[in-house]
Amino acid sequence: MKLRPFRLSLLGLSLLIPGALAAVVLFLLIYSGQAIGFNGLHFLYTINWNLGDLYDDPVQVGNVQVPSGANYGILVFIVGTLLSSFIAILIAVPLSMGAAICLAEALPAKIRPVLSMLVELVAVVPSVVFGLWGIAVLIPFIGDYLSPTGNGYGLLATSVVLALMITPIIATTLLDALLQVPKENRESAFALGATHFEVVTKAMMPMVRTTLIGGIVLALGRALGETMAVLMVSGGGINILPTSIFSPVSTIASFIVGQLDSAEADPTNMSIRALAEIALVLFIITLAVNSAAKLLTSGALNVRKRSH
Amino acid sequence: MSASAATNPPARSGQEIRRIIIDKIGWVACGIGLLLVIAPLVDIVGVVAFHGASAFSLKLFTTVTNGTGGGLLNAIEGTFIITFGAMLIAVPIGVGAGIYLSEYGNNKLGSTIRFLSDVLTGTPSIVLGYFSYIVFIISLGWDFSVLAGAITIAILIVPYLARITELALRQVPTAMREAGFALGASEPTVVFKIILPGAASGVVTGTLLALAISVGETAPLIYTAGWSNYTWNGKLTHEPIGYLTYVIWTFIDQPFAESHALAYAAAFLVMLVVLAINIGVRLAIRRTKFV
Numbered sequence: 001m002k003l004r005p006f007r008l009s010l011l012g013l014s015l016l017i018p019g020a021l022a023a024v025v026l027f028l029l030i031y032s033g034q035a036i037g038f039n040g041l042h043f044l045y046t047i048n049w050n051l052g053d054l055y056d057d058p059v060q061v062g063n064v065q066v067p068s069g070a071n072y073g074i075l076v077f078i079v080g081t082l083l084s085s086f087i088a089i090l091i092a093v094p095l096s097m098g099a100a101i102c103l104a105e106a107l108p109a110k111i112r113p114v115l116s117m118l119v120e121l122v123a124v125v126p127s128v129v130f131g132l133w134g135i136a137v138l139i140p141f142i143g144d145y146l147s148p149t150g151n152g153y154g155l156l157a158t159s160v161v162l163a164l165m166i167t168p169i170i171a172t173t174l175l176d177a178l179l180q181v182p183k184e185n186r187e188s189a190f191a192l193g194a195t196h197f198e199v200v201t202k203a204m205m206p207m208v209r210t211t212l213i214g215g216i217v218l219a220l221g222r223a224l225g226e227t228m229a230v231l232m233v234s235g236g237g238i239n240i241l242p243t244s245i246f247s248p249v250s251t252i253a254s255f256i257v258g259q260l261d262s263a264e265a266d267p268t269n270m271s272i273r274a275l276a277e278i279a280l281v282l283f284i285i286t287l288a289v290n291s292a293a294k295l296l297t298s299g300a301l302n303v304r305k306r307s308h
Numbered sequence: 309m310s311a312s313a314a315t316n317p318p319a320r321s322g323q324e325i326r327r328i329i330i331d332k333i334g335w336v337a338c339g340i341g342l343l344l345v346i347a348p349l350v351d352i353v354g355v356v357a358f359h360g361a362s363a364f365s366l367k368l369f370t371t372v373t374n375g376t377g378g379g380l381l382n383a384i385e386g387t388f389i390i391t392f393g394a395m396l397i398a399v400p401i402g403v404g405a406g407i408y409l410s411e412y413g414n415n416k417l418g419s420t421i422r423f424l425s426d427v428l429t430g431t432p433s434i435v436l437g438y439f440s441y442i443v444f445i446i447s448l449g450w451d452f453s454v455l456a457g458a459i460t461i462a463i464l465i466v467p468y469l470a471r472i473t474e475l476a477l478r479q480v481p482t483a484m485r486e487a488g489f490a491l492g493a494s495e496p497t498v499v500f501k502i503i504l505p506g507a508a509s510g511v512v513t514g515t516l517l518a519l520a521i522s523v524g525e526t527a528p529l530i531y532t533a534g535w536s537n538y539t540w541n542g543k544l545t546h547e548p549i550g551y552l553t554y555v556i557w558t559f560i561d562q563p564f565a566e567s568h569a570l571a572y573a574a575a576f577l578v579m580l581v582v583l584a585i586n587i588g589v590r591l592a593i594r595r596t597k598f599v
Contacts, residue, residue, distance in 0.1 A: 006495045007412055013404030014413070017470060018424040020463050024431065024439045031442045098341020106335055115346065117590050122349045124586045126524030128553045129575050133352045135560055136359075167345045195327055197334035225432025227527035228557060253434045257530055272446065279438040283431060290430035294423075 028280045034064045035273035039072050043277065046073025048239055051262055051271050058268045065268040072274040074281070079241055080249035081285075084155060084230065085223040087245070088162035093216060095163070096171035101200055103171075104178035116175060123168035131232030134161045139233060147246045153235030156245040161229045166219035173215030173297070177208035214296030221289040225282065227253040252282045353579065360576025363569035373537050373555065377566035380574055382539045386454075386550040387578075389540055390533060391522045393458030394465065399515060402466045406473025406511075407499055413474070425467040436463055437528030444532065452534025452548035460528045465518040472517065476510020477503055513589050520585040524578055526553035552578050 036043075038061060052070030059068045103116050134157055142160075143152030181204045189203035190196075205212075235248025236258055242249050250258065256275055263271040320328075371379030405425075409418055437460055444456040480503050488498040504511065534548030535558075541547060552574045559571035 004495070010404050010408035010412065013401050014408040014421050014470065016401050017405055017428060017467055018421055021424050021428045024436060027439055027443050095341045095344050098338035099345040102338040102342040106338065115342070118346050118349060120590070121583065121586060122345065124520065124582055125349065125352060126526070126553065126578055126582060128526040128556045129352060129356065129579060132556050132560055132571065132575050133355060136355055137351065164348045171345060195331035197331040198327070221430055225434070227432065227434045232557065253432055256434050256438055257527060260531060272442070276438060276442055279435045283435050286430055286432055287427060290427065294426065
């Protein structure tokens, strides 16, 4: 076979992408190894995150050094992550369905590009600016009008900000799908005497259902890993499970950022290793969700092509 | 909707009236949905522009931050340097990978790279940041530094660049490649003289969008770039650096009006860059389907 240096060098460049991904997984795995051994499965279902006494002499557990009294349990953060993302989806789905249907069917084609661009622009607002807006506008509102304690930081604020951040993902996915529904399907529904809204809900939506679900799962993947906005409005609840929608929470992603300073003070580095283990858990969760989204959306595309 | 009403006899059955009412309610609900999706964006831009613009002064661009206030010189400079460094690393890799995927990637290896590239895109940025922290800061001992921050952002944007480049190159007609080869051009000549110029607008689009992403990122930098109140002294490692998004995050939590003004000013600058790029790109390529 002829050696093709040009192709090979391009291949080398593109292999850097899977290489980077492999390095991320590998280094997180290697670095968290001791923590995984020390924590066992307790890690996933205990709610007590305690760095231990960082100034006392470390104790020997098995063959690793740990600060005395240290215990790492992340159930609170797993619950916070799943719960806030789940509520965010509950808020975002109806909003983005309404927005997409409105854009696809109700508005004249002339103003559609402008409004759909506005929807897309929501997705490019940096996370930290959403957090700023949350602190400036949303938190005072929740604190003044909704929360019984007068404190706006917590699960509700987190979910609302997350919902706003993911609506464009769901809305644009659904809009693209709705615009591709064959004209014949719409027109035959109209010809049967359906109202315009019935055409949308009964003739068009069933055709795009799989794509919609794919978009929702994709949005879920995004919400699970969102960091800055959550960190700024969540209230940072630690070691207590949320009891109401106004309880302070932490998500896995926001907790990792919040713990930087205290983890650096740990002479045994065990808490840094435990944080690497958390990062690994977050990676696995988002990987599973994103793969599911990919399967759903690619499957849906096939269905749509066949129906043309 | 009104056309059907005109042909109907005037007397409507109860069921018909119910259906028409549901129709109206449905549309109003959808309209409210659209309003609630767009309104926060308008409010965010409004709030940030209002507070941010009123905090603007010459001092903002000429002095560095101190604990509670000051200017943004160090943060603006830092964001610029980190972004520039990240682009320097990411653009050759991303564009090269995009060329491979588009020209030679129609095989198992190509789809595997594509899939893993999507996995990297979906990986939360904090996970990438923490990876860089344990590798560059702890294991290699670089301390918080420009290089660690730039590499982390580069890892974040390379998959975007690769996929957008690939999409852009695929729009160049095959006939142009064949014409090049028929004239006896070598593979590099076809790629660099025919395909890349033909897809230049798409590649530029991808680069600009990647730029917007790196200006707006925060989470991966907290663990890699650190923070500094001083302007950059030229060292790539062992020297933390400031950046705009850090100011937004930390200064809004301080109790002083001066700090808040600085946070809004930083947010205003970041939003200005991000929105200008994204609106510009969308207006320029309205008809093509890269984004």
